[in-house]
Amino acid sequence: MSERAEAVIRAWAAEAGFDVCGITSADAVAGAGPALLAYLAEGRHGEMAWMEGRAAERAALSALWPGAKSAVVCGLNYGPEDDPLALLERRDRGAVSVYARHRDYHDVVKAKLKRVARRIHGEMGAAVKVFVDTAPVMEKPLAERAGLGWIGKHSNLVSRGFGSWLFLGVIATAMELAPDAPHAERCGRCRRCLDACPTAAFTGPWRLDARRCISYLTIEHAGPVPRALRPLIGNRIYGCDDCLAVCPWNRFAQAAAETKLKAREDLRAPxxxxxxxxxxxxxxxxxxxxxxxxxxxxxxxxxxxxxxxxxxxxxxxxxxxxxxxxxxxxxxxxxxxxxxxxxxxxxxxxxxxxxxxxxxxxxxxxxxxxxxxxxxxxxx
Incomplete structure (x- = not known):
């Protein structure tokens, strides 16, 4: 396939409203499978049984869909207008994670992905499938391989242009596309994200124990929150932004354009x-x-x-x-x-x-x- 196809797809992604787009092969993250299985074996996923049920399919897109040849990975900036950690001082107000202050990102990203996917299928004749978070797809490793950024020590994607504030979505296609160069890891010796965690949920770089993570405790955990962790949650009522917000690469980030993603005023400081x-x-x-x-x-x-x-x-x-x-x-x-x-x-x-x-x-x-x-x- 000529380079023109890749360039056209990137242009379509930009027209759909994505801020960044990269391409990698469908089996680019096959090596991530053993690490995931080790994570599950240690029980660090807590009550998230859905991670276990389809773990084998997460190893590579080609395992989920044997016809997949390439992955088009798209990123949408959701950077906040101000420092989300400032709200933690207003103890009579609830702190909602930045990503949840908008319309459900699953709906927003999926709608944009479908626009691009329809054009790939309709104008290039290639079979496509769209994935946004809920499917057993390892979006962050794929994004790293597609050159969108690298996985930081907080286990989230970091971008040189958008810091830690990117929603990700993946279009798998049966078409062979030329892959982009993977992004190098650029955290260096920095460990601000690890040290910022209120509940010490990181046991080391790239090692998150979800059972102590405030995002997990306030969203995924169904029962009473462990008593020892409750005082550490502060006024965070849905998710936690601490490890993301302290990332030094955020200095290059910009607030999300309201035409693409508008935050709800009633969720800024309820x-x-x-x-x-x-x-x-x-x-x-x-x-x-x-x-x-x-x-x-x-x-x-x-x-x-x-x-x-x-x-x-x-x-x-x-x-x-x-x-x-x-x-x-x-x-x-x-x-x-x-x-x-x-x-x-x-x-x-x-x-x-x-x-x-x-x-x-x-x-x-x-x-x-x-x-x-x-x-x-x-x-x-």
Whole structure:
């Protein structure tokens, strides 16, 4: 295939709104398979069973689709307008990860990929398949091989032009295309991303234990968040940007163009008290079209209550107390934890006295709070 095909595809990607596009072979990341299997064997993926179910297919696009010859990897800039870490100081507000402040990126990226894929199929006659995150495709290693950037020590893609702020999507095609040169790793001795992690989720460069990651805990983890990690979450109610935001390569990044990706104003710094009041219908309405909606109301309000418990703001105790009678056990348990941190012990005990014996999750939180209180009283 002539170079013209690659150039045309890149032009189509730019017309569709992508900021960067690269090409690699369908089996370019076959060597990543053993590393993935080792990661799964160590249990560092936590409850993300979907990673195990199709692990063999993740090794290479050709394993997922035997007809695939090439991968067209596209990147969409979602860089924030300001420092997302500044919001962590506003403890009465919830911090939503930058990527989730827009319309669901799965929908945005997939729509753009389909525009490009239709042209490859229609004008070049090649079979195509489109993948955005939910399929068993290793987008980041493919992007590195396609020259879009390199995988940083935080295990995310880093770009010289867009820092750590790129959404990725892949078009697999049966057409043979000339691959771009892989990008060299340029982290050097820097370890800012590793040191910035609030929960010490990195056991070393390129070694993330998802079970301690705030993004995992607030999005993927379904049950109560481990008590020891809750105070470290701060006011992060959906995801975490710390390791991404401190990357030195972000100095070359730019805010995403609003014509391509517009952030929702109501997700920039939402009040915690307001979010705690959301019932199921209000939650669905507020987060319609947002990736936040995918975790469901109970898990989200659990996150909000953890943030309320970390706020140190006694004025938010009323919002937590209102959730003691919530229909969801997960929410009631988080409300007990938040209230115990915000109110004097005698006041808390009076407020929590009506918790029913059969309410296992709330009772467990109440007992744990008592044990912690007794430990402090004993000097433990």
């Amino acid at each position: 009040p915690l008290a307001e979010l705690a009041e959301l019932d199921d219908a209000a939650f669905r309405a507020r987060f319609s079209g947002s990736p936040v909606k995918r975790i469901g109301r109970a898990r989200f309000v659990r996150n909000v209550l953890i943030a309320i418990g970390n706020s140190g703001d006694a004025a938010l105790a009323a919002a937590a107390e209102a959730r003691l009678s919530d229909a969801e056990p997960l929410v009631r348990g988080a409300a007990v934890w938040a209230l115990a941190r915000l109110q004097p012990w005698d006041v808390f005990c009076r407020r929590a006295a009506h918790i029913e014996e059969g309410d296992a999750m709330a009772r467990a939180e109440l007992d744990a709070a008592r044990q912690e209180r007794e430990g402090r009283a004993d000097g433990g």
